[in-house]
Amino acid sequence: MPVIKINGLGHRYGNQAALNNLNLIVLEGEIFGFLGHNGAGKTTTINILTTLLTQTSGTAEVAGFNTISQSRQVRQNIGYLPENVMFYDNLTAFENLAFFAKLSGVTDIEEKIFEVLDFLDFRGIENKKMGEFSKGMRQRIGIAQAIIHKPKVLFLDEPTSGLDPMGIKNLREIIIRLNKEKNMTIFMNTHLLSEVALTCTSIGVLSRGHLIYNDTLENTLKKFPSEASLEDIYEHVEKTAKKIK
Amino acid sequence: MAKIIFTLAINELKILLREKTFLLLLAIFMAMTFFSVYIGWSTRTTIFAIYRESLSILREAGMSKFPPDPVLNVPALAVFNNMIVYIFLIGALLAIVIGHRSFIRERKSGVLPLIFSRPVGRKEYIGGKMAGIMLALAFVLAITFAVSALSSLFIPGLRMSFAEIEKLFFFYGVSFLYLFVFSLLGLLFSIFMRAESMALLVPIIIWVALSFVLPELTTGQNPVALLNPVNIAQSPQAQGQFFVWARNLLAPFSISQHFTVLSLHLLGIEKQTEASGGLSVLSVNFQHLILLMISIFIFVAANIFALSKYSITRDKIV
Amino acid sequence: MRNSDAFIVIAKKEYADAVKNVLFLTLVSFLLGLVGISLLVAAFNFQSQVAQYNQALEQIKQSGLTGAMLEEPQYYPLQMLRGTVEYLEIIGAIIGIILGYLAIAKEKGANTARLLLSRPLGGVSFVGGKIFGNSLLILSVLGIIFLFIIVSISGIGHVLFSQLELLKLFLAFLFSFIYLVFFFCFAMLLTLFFRSMPHALIVAFSVWLVFVLIIPQIGDTMDPDNQVPGGFFNSMHMTQDQQKRVIAKFKRYENFRNAMEESSVEKHYERLVFATLGIKDMYNDKGLSFIFKDKWGDLVWVIGYCIMGAILSFALFKNGRLLNSP
Numbered sequence: 001m002p003v004i005k006i007n008g009l010g011h012r013y014g015n016q017a018a019l020n021n022l023n024l025i026v027l028e029g030e031i032f033g034f035l036g037h038n039g040a041g042k043t044t045t046i047n048i049l050t051t052l053l054t055q056t057s058g059t060a061e062v063a064g065f066n067t068i069s070q071s072r073q074v075r076q077n078i079g080y081l082p083e084n085v086m087f088y089d090n091l092t093a094f095e096n097l098a099f100f101a102k103l104s105g106v107t108d109i110e111e112k113i114f115e116v117l118d119f120l121d122f123r124g125i126e127n128k129k130m131g132e133f134s135k136g137m138r139q140r141i142g143i144a145q146a147i148i149h150k151p152k153v154l155f156l157d158e159p160t161s162g163l164d165p166m167g168i169k170n171l172r173e174i175i176i177r178l179n180k181e182k183n184m185t186i187f188m189n190t191h192l193l194s195e196v197a198l199t200c201t202s203i204g205v206l207s208r209g210h211l212i213y214n215d216t217l218e219n220t221l222k223k224f225p226s227e228a229s230l231e232d233i234y235e236h237v238e239k240t241a242k243k244i245k
Numbered sequence: 246m247a248k249i250i251f252t253l254a255i256n257e258l259k260i261l262l263r264e265k266t267f268l269l270l271l272a273i274f275m276a277m278t279f280f281s282v283y284i285g286w287s288t289r290t291t292i293f294a295i296y297r298e299s300l301s302i303l304r305e306a307g308m309s310k311f312p313p314d315p316v317l318n319v320p321a322l323a324v325f326n327n328m329i330v331y332i333f334l335i336g337a338l339l340a341i342v343i344g345h346r347s348f349i350r351e352r353k354s355g356v357l358p359l360i361f362s363r364p365v366g367r368k369e370y371i372g373g374k375m376a377g378i379m380l381a382l383a384f385v386l387a388i389t390f391a392v393s394a395l396s397s398l399f400i401p402g403l404r405m406s407f408a409e410i411e412k413l414f415f416f417y418g419v420s421f422l423y424l425f426v427f428s429l430l431g432l433l434f435s436i437f438m439r440a441e442s443m444a445l446l447v448p449i450i451i452w453v454a455l456s457f458v459l460p461e462l463t464t465g466q467n468p469v470a471l472l473n474p475v476n477i478a479q480s481p482q483a484q485g486q487f488f489v490w491a492r493n494l495l496a497p498f499s500i501s502q503h504f505t506v507l508s509l510h511l512l513g514i515e516k517q518t519e520a521s522g523g524l525s526v527l528s529v530n531f532q533h534l535i536l537l538m539i540s541i542f543i544f545v546a547a548n549i550f551a552l553s554k555y556s557i558t559r560d561k562i563v
Numbered sequence: 564m565r566n567s568d569a570f571i572v573i574a575k576k577e578y579a580d581a582v583k584n585v586l587f588l589t590l591v592s593f594l595l596g597l598v599g600i601s602l603l604v605a606a607f608n609f610q611s612q613v614a615q616y617n618q619a620l621e622q623i624k625q626s627g628l629t630g631a632m633l634e635e636p637q638y639y640p641l642q643m644l645r646g647t648v649e650y651l652e653i654i655g656a657i658i659g660i661i662l663g664y665l666a667i668a669k670e671k672g673a674n675t676a677r678l679l680l681s682r683p684l685g686g687v688s689f690v691g692g693k694i695f696g697n698s699l700l701i702l703s704v705l706g707i708i709f710l711f712i713i714v715s716i717s718g719i720g721h722v723l724f725s726q727l728e729l730l731k732l733f734l735a736f737l738f739s740f741i742y743l744v745f746f747f748c749f750a751m752l753l754t755l756f757f758r759s760m761p762h763a764l765i766v767a768f769s770v771w772l773v774f775v776l777i778i779p780q781i782g783d784t785m786d787p788d789n790q791v792p793g794g795f796f797n798s799m800h801m802t803q804d805q806q807k808r809v810i811a812k813f814k815r816y817e818n819f820r821n822a823m824e825e826s827s828v829e830k831h832y833e834r835l836v837f838a839t840l841g842i843k844d845m846y847n848d849k850g851l852s853f854i855f856k857d858k859w860g861d862l863v864w865v866i867g868y869c870i871m872g873a874i875l876s877f878a879l880f881k882n883g884r885l886l887n888s889p
Contacts, residue, residue, distance in 0.1 A: 013559075047558045050362040072364045080362040086355035088256075090263040102252040103363045145359060157360075266765045273769055277777070294793070295787050298809045299799050308803070312798050320636045327784060334776050335769075342765060349761075367809065441761060442668070443586055446661065449768065450593055458600060461646065465608050468601070469649045472780040485611030534825050 002048065003028045003153055003185045008058035011044050017173040020209040026202070030153075031179050031186045033200035033217075035193065035234065041209040042189040043083070044155050049187070050080045063152045076105070079146035079184075083158040085138055089131035091245075093141050096130055097148060104149035116144045120174065136167040143174060147182070154178065156188040160195060172199050193234055205237050213237040239244070246369055253373020257347060258380045262277040264346065270339045273384060277331045278389045282396040285324030320513035322409050324400065325393055325416070329508045330472055330543045332420045333456065333501060336385075340424035341448045342418045343381050344431025347374050349441055375545065378428045382421055390417045399416050407557040408522055416511040417522035423504035429544035459499040462491045484525060499538055569688035570695065577666060577696025591704050594654045600709055601646025602715055609643070612636040619632040621878060639727055639847060640716045641840040644735075647712065648836050651739050652829050655705075656775055659743040662700065662768045663750025666693045667885070669759045676885045686880045694748065694873060701743045709736045730851070735836050738862070741869050742832040746771070755879040759887030775829045782824040785816075 011019040019041040026032045029053055036042045047053035049062055051071040058183035060067045063077035087096045097113045106112050119124050122140050125133075133141065139159065146154060160168045168242070176199060178184045190196060196203055196217070203220060205213035213233075215223070261267050296314050303311060351357050360370065394413065397405060405413070430448045438444035457468035465488050496502070509515040510526045527534055581587045589722065615806035616636055670676040708738075709732060717723055724732070734799075750767045757763040788794045794807045810817060824830045838858045846854050855862075 011416045044558075050358070052358055052361055053556075053558045070421060072366070075362055075364045078362065080357070080358065084355070085359070088260055088350075088354060088356065090260055095259070098364065099252065099256050099360060103360060103365050105248075186512065266759075266762050269766065270769060273773065280781075284781060284785060288787075291813060292787055295795070295809055295813060298812055299796075299801060299805070302805050303799065303801070327781070330780055330784075331777070334772055336752060338768060338772055394607075440586075442661075442664070445761070446586060446590075446657075446766065448838070449657070450590070454593075457650075457653070461604055462600065462659055465604055465611075467646050467649055468653070469776075470781070472776060472783070476724060485607045485614070487607040488611070 001028045002026065003063055004032075004061065004187060005061040006045075006058070007060070009048065009049065009060055010057035011041075011053070012056045017209050019048075019055070022209075022211050024204055024211060024214060026185065026187060028185055029179070029183065030202050031175065031200045032188065033196035033203045034187065034189045034206060035191065035196060035203060036206035037191060040206040042206055043157055043228055045206070046080075046155050046187070046189055050078060050155055051075055074183070077152045079149070079151035079154045080148045081139075081142045081154070081156045081159055083161055085140065085142035087130040087138065091128065091129050092129055093133070094126040096141065097126075100145040100177055106149050112143075112148055116148050119177075120144055135162050139163060139167070139171065147178065147184070150182070153185045153186065153187060156186065156187055158191070160190065160192060168195075175199050205234060209236055211238070228236045246366075249365055249369045250373040250376050253370065254380055257374065257471075258384065259335040259380050260350065261343065261346070261377075266342065267346065270335070270342060270401035274331070274335050274339055274385065275388065275392060276380055277335055278307065278328065278392045279329035279379055280315065280398060281331055281547070284327055286400045289324060293417060307448060318408075321405055322412060322512040323514050324397070325413065325512055326514055328389075328507060329512070333466065333504065333554060334472075336420065336424050337427045337452055337456070338449070339385065340382065340427040340513025341431040341445070341452065343378055344428035344433075345435045345445050345448065347432055348435040349444060352435070352560055353441070356425055357560075367552050368549060371549055374432065375429070375548065378432065380427065381422050382428060386417045386421055386424075390414065412511045412513070412526065414528060416508055419507045419511065419534070419537070420536075422541065423500065426500055426537070426540050426544060429541065429548060433544060433548050433551055436548065438553055455499065456501040459495050460502055463495050463502070497536055500537065504538045506530060507533050569682070569684050570692045573688060573692025573886060574696030574699070577693055578700055579699050580669070581662065581665070581697070584665065587658070587665070588659050590661060591698070591707075592656065594650060594658065594704075595708060595711065596646045597650040597654060598711060601650055602643060602712070602873050605643040606740070609636065609638065620742070633687075638722070640722060640724065640843060641717060642842055642847065644840055645714065645837075645842045648735070648833070648840070648842065652833060654773060655739060655743050656746045656829070657769055658704065658728060659701065659746025660750040660764075662697045662773060663747040664754050664760070664764050664767065666697060666747075666751050667754035668763075669762060670885065680885060686877050690751075690873075690877050690880045693751065694744070697747050698744055701747065702740060705736055705739055705743070721856075727850075731839050731841070734839050734851075738832060738839070738865065741865050742828065745828055745865070745869040745872050748876050750866075750871065752872060752876040752879055755876065757885040764783075774827045777791060777829050778823055778827040779833070782820055782830065785820045785823075825864070828868040831861040831868075834858060835861040835865065
């Protein structure tokens with residue numbers, strides 16, 4: 001069953017097209033890796049899907065709701081971790097989580113916060129001020145705020161950016177567990193190809209606002225010779241795209 | 246909706262109370278409140294002593310008829326007259342900073358995508374922000390009211406009647422409206438100005454224009470002269486054609502004058518024989534109250550409009 | 564690069580940066596507008612005084628009396644500048660604060676501080692260059708304002724200034740310059756001192772409020788003579804001598820009031836300029852030696868504040884505060 005349906009989606013900043021006629025379907029239970037260079041239009045897509053930005057053409061549905069006409073319902077069903085997530089530095093981790101949980105309509109705040117922190121194996125930091133947190137710790141609280149209200153779809157924008165190798169490994173495990181144990185569909189922007197191969201179930205490649213490749217990871221690996229890496233695939237579709245143009 | 250506004254408002258107050266800048270300004274404001282009562286009392290007692298001293302010197306010189314004691318008919322509440330000026334000055338700066346920080350903080354900390362990817366509407370959000378600002382101002386003024394009421398207990402000879410306490414309370418109520426206008430101004434510019442320093446400075450410039458330039462044009466008084474409550478109450482208004490014309494045109498916009506006129510009457514520095522209680526003073530001067538309210542409504546609408554046009558994904562603060 | 568060359572490079576850049584800065588240009592235009600308004604208000608005030616005088620004179624003549632008992636309003640062009648000086652006190656100080664804030668904030672904010680400090684650059688070149696460049700800027704701003712004053716007053720009053728009046732105007736210009744440079748140095752040292760730059764700006768505005776507007780106001784409201792319209796002692800019909808005798812008995816109160824006023828750089832500047840321009844009646848039409856015999860103390864205070872601000876800025880720079888970024 002499709003959880004994200006994108007139809008002819010486009011966005012322009014003035015005269016500059018950031019996204020062009022994007023058509024895409026993400027099925028329930030998938031971990032979808034959205035690949036592309038910087039400026040390819042990945043963040044614009046996430047901004048539209050999370051209702052932070054209104055597209056200039058086309059439609060998008062998330063969890064069965066239209067992102068423009070039913071934006072509130074969309075937001076009730078999603079969680080979002082922006083790139084370089086930030087919080088109120090003067091408040092503790094607990095206070096930050098409580099604030100965002102309340103805005104999502106969560107009622108049993110304390111119970112939910114500890115449940116999420118347990119899931120992330122991150123108990124004991126809740127009374128520390130966010131200003132004292134490292135980048136990796138912030139990222140965990142970032143995930144906690146994104147899942148505290150048990151969303152159907154989780155959007156992650158470059159979640160591994162700025163993390164050390166250990167942090168990346170931990171995050172990868174968390175993403176897979178969220179998908180398996182909490183049945184969340186995950187839409188992840190990244191430019192790290194190795195990440196996609198290790199966590200995602202299907203991929204899409206975006207280049208200068210155009211979707212140039214979209215298939216399951218399994219099929220992708222079947223289509224290309226076994227010795228080919230994902231990097232080769234990426235290079236191949238980029239070249240093909242240039243030829244078509 | 247109400248729940249979300251409440252959550253946002255409480256969060257606003259909580260964060261504000263942990264910000265050093267706000268606490269510093271609050272401390273200055275509190276110190277000035279305490280100080281103003283002390284100055285009011287010390288001036289009053291000294292003037293009375295000077296009057297008695299003058300009488301004895303004049304008697305020595307053989308005079309027998311004297312003018313009455315200048316502080317004899319001054320009401321008890323007049324010891325708070327400096328508060329008008331401190332609310333007018335520090336209060337307004339504090340209010341601008343509260344409004345300014347309220348949204349600049351969100352822009353700088355990058356939490357807006359986290360908030361607006363939740364089921365929070367823009368009107369709810371700005372409603373929450375404004376409610377938070379109102380809470381903060383109410384908090385500040387409640388402490389100030391308590392400090393002034395308590396410090397008056399230590400002033401010998403100053404017994405405030407219930408009606409006077411009521412008037413003092415209304416004075417802080419009017420101050421709340423006045424300060425809210427400036428917080429809304431600070432909030433408005435923090436939404437649509439790109440540069441943080443400009444967003445703080447432009448409301449301060451507008452404040453200077455409203456507080457000094459408009460009264461100068463409508464009364465013909467020099468700008469700083471209007472800082473002395475005695476001057477404001479007793480100076481005659483300039484009579485030339487230009488000033489009459491300027492008064493007719495500009496007086497409704499002179500927010501600081503609405504505040505000053507209401508305050509002077511409530512604290513009894515400007516006397517009105519027909520009005521004794523706080524409510525009757527307000528009703529006699531209701532046009533100033535209404536004009537203050539109208540400016541609040543205009544700024545509330547401007548803030549709602551500014552936020553509806555604000556782009557969360559393209560904001561780069563400098 | 565020689566120290567003096569670096570000094571000039573920095574000073575030139577300060578000047579060039581500011582004349583492109585919207586914030587600075589907005590403030591300068593605002594101040595110019597205020598000066599215009601205050602001159603206009605002063606002119607209309609004088610006009611209505613004259614009209615009232617003529618009206619009163621007419622009434623008296625009609626009732627068969629002579630007008631000798633009425634005092635004819637005298638036109639002193641420099642006395643028209645009261646509002647202007649007050650705006651220089653308020654907005655001029657803000658311009659100084661903004662320039663001082665920008666001088667340091669732009670280096671800290673864009674992290675060009677590290678690039679600058681990796682050059683062979685001493686405190687004299689850096690802080691000195693900043694002060695020198697901005698002083699020239701302040702001089703230009705005040706130059707424009709005073710030129711505007713001269714042109715508009717000669718235009719309004721159709722009276723040319725005497726040499727003494729022009730000299731007095733020039734001195735007022737010079738004192739305003741020192742006053743503004745003090746606020747520049749003050750904001751610069753706060754921005755060097757505080758880690759958070761907005762914090763520095765808010766503290767600077769608070770100090771501005773307290774010393775420019777509040778303390779002088781306290782001194783004013785505490786003045787016994789200000790308690791009654793027209794003056795307390797006047798209402799008691801007391802002679803100067805009797806007044807002095809009474810005040811002598813309240814030395815402590817007067818000392819406290821005076822100490823409050825002494826602490827404010829603005830009050831010294833105001834006393835100095837009001838005396839120079841004759842805005843305070845007792846100095847009106849008096850020679851410079853008479854004025855400075857009384858006011859040299861205020862001049863020393865204003866210069867002292869300014870030098871103190873500059874020295875502290877040097878000290879903070881030497882202390883490595885430029886790298887004190889958020």
